[in-house]
Amino acid sequence: MEKAVLITIGDEILSGNTIDTNSNFIASELKNIGIKVSQIITISDEIETIKNTLSAAFELGDLIITTGGLGPTRDDKTKKALAEFFNDEIALDEFTFNHLKGYMERRGRLEILERNKEQAFVPTKSVVFQNHYGTAPCMMMEQNGKLSFSLPGVPYEVKPLIKDQIVPYLKEKFKLNYIHSRIVSVVGIPESILADTIEKWELALPENISLSYLPVGTRVKLRLTASGENEAALKQQTENEVQKLLPLIKDNVIAVFEDKIENILAEMLTERKLTISTAESCTGGELAKMLTSVSGSSKYFLGGIVAYATEKKIRILNVSKETVHQFTVVSEQVAQEMAKGCQELFDTHIALSTTGVAGPGKGEDGKEVGTVYYTIRINDQEMTSKLYMPHLERLDFMNFVSQKVIQDLVGLLINS
Amino acid sequence: MEKAVLITIGDEILSGNTIDTNSNFIASELKNIGIKVSQIITISDEIETIKNTLSAAFELGDLIITTGGLGPTRDDKTKKALAEFFNDEIALDEFTFNHLKGYMERRGRLEILERNKEQAFVPTKSVVFQNHYGTAPCMMMEQNGKLSFSLPGVPYEVKPLIKDQIVPYLKEKFKLNYIHSRIVSVVGIPESILADTIEKWELALPENISLSYLPVGTRVKLRLTASGENEAALKQQTENEVQKLLPLIKDNVIAVFEDKIENILAEMLTERKLTISTAESCTGGELAKMLTSVSGSSKYFLGGIVAYATEKKIRILNVSKETVHQFTVVSEQVAQEMAKGCQELFDTHIALSTTGVAGPGKGEDGKEVGTVYYTIRINDQEMTSKLYMPHLERLDFMNFVSQKVIQDLVGLLINS
Numbered sequence: 001m002e003k004a005v006l007i008t009i010g011d012e013i014l015s016g017n018t019i020d021t022n023s024n025f026i027a028s029e030l031k032n033i034g035i036k037v038s039q040i041i042t043i044s045d046e047i048e049t050i051k052n053t054l055s056a057a058f059e060l061g062d063l064i065i066t067t068g069g070l071g072p073t074r075d076d077k078t079k080k081a082l083a084e085f086f087n088d089e090i091a092l093d094e095f096t097f098n099h100l101k102g103y104m105e106r107r108g109r110l111e112i113l114e115r116n117k118e119q120a121f122v123p124t125k126s127v128v129f130q131n132h133y134g135t136a137p138c139m140m141m142e143q144n145g146k147l148s149f150s151l152p153g154v155p156y157e158v159k160p161l162i163k164d165q166i167v168p169y170l171k172e173k174f175k176l177n178y179i180h181s182r183i184v185s186v187v188g189i190p191e192s193i194l195a196d197t198i199e200k201w202e203l204a205l206p207e208n209i210s211l212s213y214l215p216v217g218t219r220v221k222l223r224l225t226a227s228g229e230n231e232a233a234l235k236q237q238t239e240n241e242v243q244k245l246l247p248l249i250k251d252n253v254i255a256v257f258e259d260k261i262e263n264i265l266a267e268m269l270t271e272r273k274l275t276i277s278t279a280e281s282c283t284g285g286e287l288a289k290m291l292t293s294v295s296g297s298s299k300y301f302l303g304g305i306v307a308y309a310t311e312k313k314i315r316i317l318n319v320s321k322e323t324v325h326q327f328t329v330v331s332e333q334v335a336q337e338m339a340k341g342c343q344e345l346f347d348t349h350i351a352l353s354t355t356g357v358a359g360p361g362k363g364e365d366g367k368e369v370g371t372v373y374y375t376i377r378i379n380d381q382e383m384t385s386k387l388y389m390p391h392l393e394r395l396d397f398m399n400f401v402s403q404k405v406i407q408d409l410v411g412l413l414i415n416s
Numbered sequence: 417m418e419k420a421v422l423i424t425i426g427d428e429i430l431s432g433n434t435i436d437t438n439s440n441f442i443a444s445e446l447k448n449i450g451i452k453v454s455q456i457i458t459i460s461d462e463i464e465t466i467k468n469t470l471s472a473a474f475e476l477g478d479l480i481i482t483t484g485g486l487g488p489t490r491d492d493k494t495k496k497a498l499a500e501f502f503n504d505e506i507a508l509d510e511f512t513f514n515h516l517k518g519y520m521e522r523r524g525r526l527e528i529l530e531r532n533k534e535q536a537f538v539p540t541k542s543v544v545f546q547n548h549y550g551t552a553p554c555m556m557m558e559q560n561g562k563l564s565f566s567l568p569g570v571p572y573e574v575k576p577l578i579k580d581q582i583v584p585y586l587k588e589k590f591k592l593n594y595i596h597s598r599i600v601s602v603v604g605i606p607e608s609i610l611a612d613t614i615e616k617w618e619l620a621l622p623e624n625i626s627l628s629y630l631p632v633g634t635r636v637k638l639r640l641t642a643s644g645e646n647e648a649a650l651k652q653q654t655e656n657e658v659q660k661l662l663p664l665i666k667d668n669v670i671a672v673f674e675d676k677i678e679n680i681l682a683e684m685l686t687e688r689k690l691t692i693s694t695a696e697s698c699t700g701g702e703l704a705k706m707l708t709s710v711s712g713s714s715k716y717f718l719g720g721i722v723a724y725a726t727e728k729k730i731r732i733l734n735v736s737k738e739t740v741h742q743f744t745v746v747s748e749q750v751a752q753e754m755a756k757g758c759q760e761l762f763d764t765h766i767a768l769s770t771t772g773v774a775g776p777g778k779g780e781d782g783k784e785v786g787t788v789y790y791t792i793r794i795n796d797q798e799m800t801s802k803l804y805m806p807h808l809e810r811l812d813f814m815n816f817v818s819q820k821v822i823q824d825l826v827g828l829l830i831n832s
Binding site for chain 2: 008011012013014015016017018019020021023024025026027028029030031036037038039040041042043044071109113115116132133135154155156159160190191192193195196210212213214215223225278280284285286287288289290291292293295296297298301302303304305306307308309312316345346358359360361391392393394395396398400
């Protein structure tokens, strides 16, 4: 199997200022065409470091993809390092320059600045893949049959370059093994007990199938990754292994194909023609965002309310003042009334509500940071739960709770 | 300055299944205490690879932090690699075992499984930092005055270990230079023109101050990073350079301290005692989530509506049926009516609205994917804008639009 090394160039990642999302995207795209990423290395924007890393990467992999360090500003040195590493020179590429001029003209920037013109200078041995969403082109170099691609660092320039140009190129260039992945999602069983339960099955897996445990909140995703020459045979082989696995953990399985919990839910809601709405307090919109992040969610998600202020909970969601007064706003009873009010407001089969204290400051009624009540209402049935997660930071808390609410809903729908 | 190397161990990152957020968090915490991360390396969970990478990392840095590969399952091999690398043996640590028992008892899991007990086995030369939020302890090893810390991979176990235990330890252990960072946020000027405008100033910066360009959507963040022995002198020196910079770009500066646009807005709203609400369609809750991600946002954010279905826009936000009929739901007019309805519903000074097509499927009225109208309404004034971003994926689109709306609001508030 072809091996890839990803190199991320940029001090903004090393300083903790920016999260490297490019590597994740590229690794996932490469996996789909059967190329395994063996290392991801983030380095600073220094010519010697870039050259040394390229050299080490060519030892490790057949394919190198670098991102970053191609902007028009003074702190970007990737191109110079590339030319030195490949004993090449940088020269103006007319075709790239024309592409750049067209790109800038379409954006109404008629005067090409010197700095932008510099972006049409590339190593003379490089094959250029034009960038349709930015000014820095992608350059491919070859060394002893191994390839390196140098891309800019902006994620929405990286994505189309990889998807529309580099992946199709690699597919044609290499004769690749098929890779097939299956995810089985499991809840309600700690990772260590799960591992004990399926140990024999795991040890008996064929050599071309590997297993990973991926914990996400209170859920564990078991991923089987199989590689082989025949796509159909591979799928069948994986399916056979999944069929042996399922009886061992059948009470805990919540999905056998889909990966993300919001996608699992999307399938269920679409299939059963159910609609859903949300009423959020401490999750602040994250729950709605998670549901609407699925393409096609407008079929089942009718809307949501973020009722942050207590008075809005009362007025818009019809939560009773007495309930708030008697039980405080972070309570089982308020969660229930929010869900009911939400269901009525949006006229949906299902309504979800959250009320809690994300922190770091205490809530208005003095409830402990990390406390949340949430209600899942399906038609006229409802379930209310409490979580206490004091160790999570604000954004992690919002995400964890939203994941858990959707996961519980999936669990309820499976059993109904 | 002390240099650190971060090693992320785990196939789930290499396969593109999980985004590595730990490195970002750790790098940012280290930067605050003046430790520079010189490389971040993600490798697979194989004993030889881990040992080789440790060896290379000890060449590069004074401090190594590894995350991942310490779970109770079969695919985690970090501890074995650690023992081999340091010529050590693994043995049961009684103190760690008692801590583990206490941890599991508090969670009602009285029977300690063999696999969990294994987690109390550590290299005999290691200093253990107990994990209060999981079962895998953190192990510190020393080699020629250089340190390595091995942590589990779960982000909410990593964060408190780093913040509460490792950072205080490092502060005391090393005598560290102070690091001071300042961010100046700039809008409305392309990176290349900005670079030209401030070139002379940049070249004249003192040696201990470095500059980075960090583009975020349509904004560019200029980060100055200064290092030195005296904190107060460093702050003054940086401030002096910022004061020289500002006149060069004064029409484009939107913030001179805060980093994230939602924090910049938070300061303005709090200071001016303004309240805000949101009415979202295509951003699906992301805008509300971005606003509520700021601690203390309940002071100004009163609530939001995600009105996904057209009928809900009409009923809850009071958008007129005729407007939808005449102009379609993705239109300037509907954005305006949504903002107005939202402002009335939540009774806020400011209301933000978005209506558009996030894709990949076309919207119900056939508008092009990537089209969005948004309205910013402040008291009785309003501004409506259109964006067309067909190249963004669904989640990126939701994020980009939300960033832009908040950024425009900040711009309007500055000039009002």
